[in-house]
Amino acid sequence: MSCQLAILCLLTLLLPPLSRGAPMSPAERITQAYNLALSMQENMSTLLQTYLQAQGSPFSDPGFSAPELQLSSLPPADISFKTWNALDDGERLSRVQGAFLALTQHLQLVGDDQRDLNPDNPILLAQLRDARLRAQGMLGNVAAIMTALGLPNPRAEDTLGLVPFGASAFERKCRGYIVIREYGHWTDRAVRDLALFKAKYPS
Amino acid sequence: MPRAPGSSRPHARGSPGPPPNPRGGRRRCCPYCCSASSGRRKRDQEPVLAQYTAVISPQDPTLLIGSSLQATCSVHGDTPGATAEGLYWTLNGRRLPPELSRMLNASTLALALANLNGSRQQSGDNLVCHARDGSILAGSCLYVGLPPEKPFNISCWSKNMKDLTCRWTPGAHGETFLHTNYSLKYKLRWYGQDNTCEEYHTVGPHSCHIPKDLALFTPYEIWVEATNRLGSARSDVLTLDILDVVTTDPPPDVHVSRVGGLEDQLSVRWVSPPALKDFLFQAKYQIRYRVEDSVDWKVVDDVSNQTSCRLAGLKPGTVYFVQVRCNPFGIYGSKKAGIWSEWSHPTAASTPRSERPGPGGGACEPRGSEPSSGPVRRELKQFLGWLKKHAYCSNLSFRLYDQWRAWMQKSHKTRNQHRTRGSCPRAEGARREVLPDKL
Numbered sequence A: 001m002s003c004q005l006a007i008l009c010l011l012t013l014l015l016p017p018l019s020r021g022a023p024m025s026p027a028e029r030i031t032q033a034y035n036l037a038l039s040m041q042e043n044m045s046t047l048l049q050t051y052l053q054a055q056g057s058p059f060s061d062p063g064f065s066a067p068e069l070q071l072s073s074l075p076p077a078d079i080s081f082k083t084w085n086a087l088d089d090g091e092r093l094s095r096v097q098g099a100f101l102a103l104t105q106h107l108q109l110v111g112d113d114q115r116d117l118n119p120d121n122p123i124l125l126a127q128l129r130d131a132r133l134r135a136q137g138m139l140g141n142v143a144a145i146m147t148a149l150g151l152p153n154p155r156a157e158d159t160l161g162l163v164p165f166g167a168s169a170f171e172r173k174c175r176g177y178i179v180i181r182e183y184g185h186w187t188d189r190a191v192r193d194l195a196l197f198k199a200k201y202p203s
Numbered sequence B: 001m002p003r004a005p006g007s008s009r010p011h012a013r014g015s016p017g018p019p020p021n022p023r024g025g026r027r028r029c030c031p032y033c034c035s036a037s038s039g040r041r042k043r044d045q046e047p048v049l050a051q052y053t054a055v056i057s058p059q060d061p062t063l064l065i066g067s068s069l070q071a072t073c074s075v076h077g078d079t080p081g082a083t084a085e086g087l088y089w090t091l092n093g094r095r096l097p098p099e100l101s102r103m104l105n106a107s108t109l110a111l112a113l114a115n116l117n118g119s120r121q122q123s124g125d126n127l128v129c130h131a132r133d134g135s136i137l138a139g140s141c142l143y144v145g146l147p148p149e150k151p152f153n154i155s156c157w158s159k160n161m162k163d164l165t166c167r168w169t170p171g172a173h174g175e176t177f178l179h180t181n182y183s184l185k186y187k188l189r190w191y192g193q194d195n196t197c198e199e200y201h202t203v204g205p206h207s208c209h210i211p212k213d214l215a216l217f218t219p220y221e222i223w224v225e226a227t228n229r230l231g232s233a234r235s236d237v238l239t240l241d242i243l244d245v246v247t248t249d250p251p252p253d254v255h256v257s258r259v260g261g262l263e264d265q266l267s268v269r270w271v272s273p274p275a276l277k278d279f280l281f282q283a284k285y286q287i288r289y290r291v292e293d294s295v296d297w298k299v300v301d302d303v304s305n306q307t308s309c310r311l312a313g314l315k316p317g318t319v320y321f322v323q324v325r326c327n328p329f330g331i332y333g334s335k336k337a338g339i340w341s342e343w344s345h346p347t348a349a350s351t352p353r354s355e356r357p358g359p360g361g362g363a364c365e366p367r368g369s370e371p372s373s374g375p376v377r378r379e380l381k382q383f384l385g386w387l388k389k390h391a392y393c394s395n396l397s398f399r400l401y402d403q404w405r406a407w408m409q410k411s412h413k414t415r416n417q418h419r420t421r422g423s424c425p426r427a428e429g430a431r432r433e434v435l436p437d438k439l
Helices: A002-014 A026-057 A081-086 A087-118 A124-146 A169-200 B377-390 B398-421
Strands: B053-058 B062-064 B069-077 B088-091 B100-107 B108-113 B125-130 B135-146 B152-159 B163-169 B180-189 B207-210 B219-228 B230-234 B237-242 B255-259 B261-271 B282-291 B299-305 B308-311 B319-330 B349-350
Touching: A026 A087, A026 A169, A026 B219, A081 B125, A087 A124, A124 A169, A169 B125, A169 B135, B069 B135, B088 B108, B152 B349, B163 B180, B163 B219, B163 B261, B180 B207, B230 B349, B255 B349, B261 B319, B282 B308, B299 B308
Parallel strands: B053 B135, B062 B135
Antiparallel strands: B053 B069, B069 B108, B088 B125, B100 B108, B125 B135, B152 B163, B163 B207, B180 B219, B219 B230, B219 B237, B255 B261, B261 B308, B282 B299, B282 B319, B319 B349
């Protein structure tokens, strides 16, 4: 029961409210997106732990980290402070937009992989699905902010490119870890970006 | 692991020459508070250093428990530094003893494993080839287990002839160490094709529910197929007619009430399950009851085609929980018993409090004592009533009174024994104690 309530709560944050009379101000949209990013941050460690546990050791070892593993189809979240600070509104938001679009598509792929690798783990599959929904929610919220600020909204692209269907089980396990890890990094980045917007466009 | 441009295959970055981390070993940081890069990459630019990757063969092998495995980790390099020297293996996070590996050539490290144990997790055991600094170069998932054994003990039941639920036990050992898929199949014995049940885990992990399109008065063949990476097994075929395995809902509207002031009886009433009211059958019922703080149920059997029953021999002033269940016996004129329904929700009621002191209670009179030391009014009334009927002499004597009390206690005991076995008197009228003509 509490799970259903949580999903309901989540949905109110995910969907930019349809016209309730007067359209939302940029500040309101920014606050909504910021709150979503915070709630995503809260769920991050649970998702990562659940995922790593299900893959077995070494993934499930305490403190597991493999920064050497990367996916070139995911944009990196790290950026020099100087560059980050100098981004204009449009560029700042479109980077977040691009990242969460890629993450949404990759999370779908990871969900499919795990359905195959861990079919008897419904909790993991549900958490992956929720993460994908939250990422989609972030996309919607960011698009809403761009519209409210009069910024151009780039079209959705296929970021996965050619999916190598022959990926082995181990490669798929690594892939899931990288995606969830980067999802965490981009959530932290989104919190910082949106905090900046909150300060710049106070209500 | 090869890296293709724009691909979503994970690749590893390592360094030729000196290890990237001067401290040695794998750098550990919390998963998402450090940056993802290995620290060598210039921000927002393509990596300056070349990298090498590796591949393990075989990929995702499936093996029987106890078998051996030969594996290789081959390094591909862009730079001359890419070598198998210094690489090592781990299996499920544990470093493998160096005597199990050897270098086949400059770029290939071999591994020989023997007598493999069953896989630790369904997603496969992780066999990993590491660079000297501990970073992951390549991996392969091992699936080690057993083929499934024949499932057995299939039992099925139909709720109100509308559906069929079946349960089975997986093969003798159950643990195959591999994900095993169970599929319940069924077909009409004399006609038609195989059907597969779709709704699994309805009443436990090894169960399936067929919600509709079931024929009556004709036998079905039912079996379970178990499959995993190593093989498959099929249970024996169970043949049944839906009408032979019918169960129904528990009786609704179970009411328990007192029987006037009788302190050792309760009356139970219920309604026959409505779902089967249109079908000719004689229902059988069972009642069970227990004292509030006991776990022992007493069962009243053989309640045929009634919708009420009187429980007797109960303790006065006690709360009882009562449940009723139904068996759709003889459905459509069949002589067979059906399957008992679930018990109804427990209904509670309490017997009236006793006005006479209980046996062994503090207020009990010892034998032969003066009756004036404490008989209750009611008891005396009963005695006088009895006397009026049965005494030959009008001389009241305390001896006579004691004898009567002794007789009362004795008949109470036998009464309770009979009632404990469980019987449901059909007579609706109040039961009176029949006292013997002679003492």
